[in-house]
Amino acid sequence: MNNIIQQHLINFTTKLIKNVEETISKEWDLTKLVDVVKKMTDELGANIIKDFLEELDKTIKEDRKKEKGMGSRKERQEKDCNNARRNRICKNVLQI
Numbered sequence: 001m002n003n004i005i006q007q008h009l010i011n012f013t014t015k016l017i018k019n020v021e022e023t024i025s026k027e028w029d030l031t032k033l034v035d036v037v038k039k040m041t042d043e044l045g046a047n048i049i050k051d052f053l054e055e056l057d058k059t060i061k062e063d064r065k066k067e068k069g070m071g072s073r074k075e076r077q078e079k080d081c082n083n084a085r086r087n088r089i090c091k092n093v094l095q096i
Contacts, residue, residue: 004048004051004052004055005048008044008047008048008051009044012040012041012044015040016037019033019036019037019040020033023036
């Protein structure tokens with residue numbers, strides 16, 4: 001997640017520098033620059049939140065898949081118990 005935020009900040013900084021240079025070279029309209037910076041920061045925040053929610057959704061889906069595969073605690077205990085019984089029976093059969 002930190003890499004995603006870092007990438008957004010790098011892109012933001014690059015665009016900001018470009019916009020400041022353009023505004024200063026063409027016209028000294030600071031009101032326009034403030035509007036551009038506000039728009040850019042709003043976009044930055046929206047992109048970070050969007051990516052954060054997508055990553056959170058992905059993590060939740062992966063956890064649910066793991067839980068489905070594991071079953072309930074009782075089912076896992078029964079499975080472990082059955083495996084232990086099966087191993088004992090196999091050992092006894094092999095010894096005979």
